[in-house]
Amino acid sequence: MKTIKVSVVTPDGPVYEADVEMVSAKAQSGELGVLPGHIPMVAPLEIGAVRLKKGNATELVAVSGGFLEVRPDRVTILAQAAERAENIDVARAKAAKERAERRLQAKQDDIDHKRAELALRRAINRLNVANRNF
Amino acid sequence: MGASLRDIKARINTTKKTSQITKAMEMVSASKLNRAEHNARSFTPYMEKIQEVVASVALGSNDASHPMLVKRPVKKTGYLVITSDRGLAGAYNSNVLRTVFQTIQERHRSTEEYAIIAIGRVGLNFFKRRNIPVALHITGLPDQPTFADIKEIANKTVNMFADGTFDELYMFYNHFVSAIQQDVTEKKLLPLTDLASEKKLTTYEFEPSQEEILEVLLPQYAESLIYGALLDAKASEHAARMTAMKNATDNAKELIRTLTLSYNRARQAAITQEITEIVAGANALQ
Numbered sequence: 001m002k003t004i005k006v007s008v009v010t011p012d013g014p015v016y017e018a019d020v021e022m023v024s025a026k027a028q029s030g031e032l033g034v035l036p037g038h039i040p041m042v043a044p045l046e047i048g049a050v051r052l053k054k055g056n057a058t059e060l061v062a063v064s065g066g067f068l069e070v071r072p073d074r075v076t077i078l079a080q081a082a083e084r085a086e087n088i089d090v091a092r093a094k095a096a097k098e099r100a101e102r103r104l105q106a107k108q109d110d111i112d113h114k115r116a117e118l119a120l121r122r123a124i125n126r127l128n129v130a131n132r133n134f
Numbered sequence: 135m136g137a138s139l140r141d142i143k144a145r146i147n148t149t150k151k152t153s154q155i156t157k158a159m160e161m162v163s164a165s166k167l168n169r170a171e172h173n174a175r176s177f178t179p180y181m182e183k184i185q186e187v188v189a190s191v192a193l194g195s196n197d198a199s200h201p202m203l204v205k206r207p208v209k210k211t212g213y214l215v216i217t218s219d220r221g222l223a224g225a226y227n228s229n230v231l232r233t234v235f236q237t238i239q240e241r242h243r244s245t246e247e248y249a250i251i252a253i254g255r256v257g258l259n260f261f262k263r264r265n266i267p268v269a270l271h272i273t274g275l276p277d278q279p280t281f282a283d284i285k286e287i288a289n290k291t292v293n294m295f296a297d298g299t300f301d302e303l304y305m306f307y308n309h310f311v312s313a314i315q316q317d318v319t320e321k322k323l324l325p326l327t328d329l330a331s332e333k334k335l336t337t338y339e340f341e342p343s344q345e346e347i348l349e350v351l352l353p354q355y356a357e358s359l360i361y362g363a364l365l366d367a368k369a370s371e372h373a374a375r376m377t378a379m380k381n382a383t384d385n386a387k388e389l390i391r392t393l394t395l396s397y398n399r400a401r402q403a404a405i406t407q408e409i410t411e412i413v414a415g416a417n418a419l420q
Contacts, residue, residue, distance in 0.1 A: 007179075011180050013179075014176070042339075076183055080354065
């Protein structure tokens with residue numbers, strides 16, 4: 001099986017680096033699957049999970065937005081925050097989720113509301129990835 | 135002999151204690167500098183990659199334009215200034231603040247024309263005291279900041295350019311050259327005009343479109359430039375503090391040396407005087 005090199009990079013350092021058979025991610029225009037030999041492409045990502053298929057196993061990485069850069073032999077995901085499923089701090093994500101929910105309930109101006117909504121989506125995404133809820 | 139023996143002894147002791155503290159601070163800063171350099175290194179792959187992609191996307195075709203790439207008439211300028219929260223770092227803060235202050239005096243006549251975004255308490259207090267408008271500020275950043283720590287202020291700063299509050303944005307910080315040299319740097323953050331890359335540009339397919347990708351890519355790029363500057367400044371801060379503390383320790387050692395010398399002289403003088411008195415007393419009895 002042909003493989004493609006994948007790296008997930010954040011400002012705090014690389015998060016994931018491996019050769020995989022397929023990368024799928026949730027781009028803003030919809031689900032996106034990348035196989036080895038793909039033409040060069042750039043696509044912005046949604047807050048969601050990146051699935052990396054390697055043999056029979058599928059690994060999950062939670063990303064908070066960012067974008068995906070594809071070249072024939074490698075895929076780079078640049079996100080402001082990303083964690084592998086096993087590295088997610090579930091307690092912290094739960095706390096963040098509750099905090100965001102409380103903020104959403106308290107009526108605030110638009111910007112704060114939008115920010116809380118994004119925080120909530122990131123927290124839910126982390127919890128889903130940690131529980132392999134995909 | 136001016137000071138008494140006991141006074142000199144006390145001064146030697148306090149100087150020794152001070153030098154122990156400065157020595158400890160020097161070593162703490164050295165290890166923090168080590169970690170700061172490590173942080174800067176782990177940030178490099180992200181920065182290089184995003185730079186490469188931004189250059190490819192923005193320069194790839196000329197018909198793509200985005201407000202962040204276009205110069206516009208300047209009505210208001212933003213200055214992002216990175217200082218530390220604490221002093222004891224030599225000229226680290228004063229160098230940056232002096233440069234910013236001079237720049238502002240040269241370029242602007244009224245406070246309407248500019249505002250400061252202050253990172254670090256020293257800078258914030260400096261501008262507040264001088265009644266210089268501070269639009270945003272953040273203090274209490276950890277010594278090893280993560281991207282999450284400044285995401286909010288970076289985001290707001292970039293948004294202030296996007297919504298037209300500022301028409302251009304500059305960053306002022308200490309650029310880390312080496313452990314003994316840090317240079318005050320002025321860097322234009324927005325609009326992004328300096329996008330040239332030495333790497334070969336790649337032609338990409340865009341999903342969905344070039345405009346929408348720039349919409350996501352450019353703010354993220356600008357925010358990472360801010361984070362990069364912060365990491366650079368933090369490394370400089372630890373280096374400056376290390377050097378300042380090393381100088382303080384050296385000065386304390388020198389002071390202890392001169393004090394010990396005058397202590398010994400005073401002691402010798404006291405002994406000589408005692409002997410003279412005894413001899414004089416004995417002579418008087420004869």
